Amino acid sequence: MRAYIEHGMLNLPQPVKLYTIAPLFRRERPQSGRTRQHHQFDLEIIGDKNPVIEGQLLLIAHKFYQEIGISVKIKINSLGCIECSPRYKENLVSYLKGKKAKLCPDCKKRLIKNPLRILDCKEEKCKIISAEAPQIVDWLCENCQDHFTKVLEYADDLSIPYELDPCLVRGLDYYTKTVFEIFPESSENDSRRQIALGGGGRYDDLIYDFGGKDTPACGMGLGIERAIVQLKENRVEISKKQDFEIFVAQLGEKARVKALELFENLRQIGIKAAENFSKGSLRSQLELANKLGVKATLIIGQKEVLDKTILIRNMESGIQEEVDFSKTIAEVKKILKNK
Numbered sequence: 251m252r253a254y255i256e257h258g259m260l261n262l263p264q265p266v267k268l269y270t271i272a273p274l275f276r277r278e279r280p281q282s283g284r285t286r287q288h289h290q291f292d293l294e295i296i297g298d299k300n301p302v303i304e305g306q307l308l309l310i311a312h313k314f315y316q317e318i319g320i321s322v323k324i325k326i327n328s329l330g331c332i333e334c335s336p337r338y339k340e341n342l343v344s345y346l347k348g349k350k351a352k353l354c355p356d357c358k359k360r361l362i363k364n365p366l367r368i369l370d371c372k373e374e375k376c377k378i379i380s381a382e383a384p385q386i387v388d389w390l391c392e393n394c395q396d397h398f399t400k401v402l403e404y405a406d407d408l409s410i411p412y413e414l415d416p417c418l419v420r421g422l423d424y425y426t427k428t429v430f431e432i433f434p435e436s437s438e439n440d441s442r443r444q445i446a447l448g449g450g451g452r453y454d455d456l457i458y459d460f461g462g463k464d465t466p467a468c469g470m471g472l473g474i475e476r477a478i479v480q481l482k483e484n485r486v487e488i489s490k491k492q493d494f495e496i497f498v499a500q501l502g503e504k505a506r507v508k509a510l511e512l513f514e515n516l517r518q519i520g521i522k523a524a525e526n527f528s529k530g531s532l533r534s535q536l537e538l539a540n541k542l543g544v545k546a547t548l549i550i551g552q553k554e555v556l557d558k559t560i561l562i563r564n565m566e567s568g569i570q571e572e573v574d575f576s577k578t579i580a581e582v583k584k585i586l587k588n589k
């Protein structure tokens with residue numbers, strides 16, 4: 251948010267969409283799944299207050315985990331805005347004060363410093379108390395209520411697996427309106443006992459609080475190490491194979507030069523080509539091509555150099571065809587289209 255202000259991103263077409271993939275460092279006590287250093291994939295959409303932004307982020311998160319092989323459920327809540335949230339907090343505090351004796355020592359402190367976090371406490375006795383506590387959704391102003399309803403409608407329409415969690419407050423208190431956390435589908439129902447794979451929400455006041463112009467924003471962070479742990483738990487097979495499409499093989503010095511050039515031309519038009527130019531034997535090159543699972547191998551030998559031709563070997567059928575060298579790219583495109 252500081253970068254947004256500092257670099258005048260307000261002058262760019264809004265919303266500004268940013269991402270980061272970087273290591274993050276944590277000062278507080280490390281525990282299982284919460285290491286000193288971890289990596290996170292962040293998306294931020296700044297300058298748009300429309301609930302479709304949440305819809306888009308939730309969809310991206312859902313699709314991302316689906317694609318890598320993790321089924322998730324997303325817990326959602328709304329924390330309201332500067333208008334309705336203080337009224338709720340007041341009500342919550344007066345409820346909690348009546349139960350103060352039964353709260354854990356940490357929560358007794360939270361009652362003064364950050365009462366919302368009590369809803370988040372992992373102590374059994376505090377959970378019993380927060381289960382009965384007033385819920386923010388009943389205290390939202392009309393604007394926040396509308397916004398939250400629309401976010402949930404997007405989630406419904408996009409078939410995003412979500413559930414409402416009135417105790418979801420997120421660790422940081424800059425959030426406004428929507429907050430969400432992503433859990434493995436198989437995890438226990440009680441989100442407070444599980445470490446989220448990722449999460450996010452809206453932080454409409456943060457840029458203003460940092461001295462910028464009043465600018466709404468919404469974002470999320472997905473933990474890379476946590477996704478890896480989950481992939482291992484789900485025993486998801488990670489394909490080690492790079493998806494090469496074409497192999498360029500050569501035989502002889504002149505052919506090698508021609509193959510080098512062809513290889514670069516293929517790469518330039520976006521074809522994923524593989525090679526091993528230092529290998530002399532055609533057999534070992536074809537073995538490698540086989541291992542890589544390419545569709546076809548392009549073979550240039552001394553004879554082909556002289557004839558201005560090339561051999562195209564279909565790796566599935568094993569059929570080998572001699573074509574005019576000038577038609578190589580067209581033929582390759584034809585083969586890849588039929589895959």
Ligand SMILES: [Zn+2]
Pocket residue numbers: 330331332333334335390391392393394395
């Ligand atoms: Zn509100």
Ligand SMILES: [Zn+2]
Pocket residue numbers: 353354355356357368371372373376
């Ligand atoms: Zn507690």
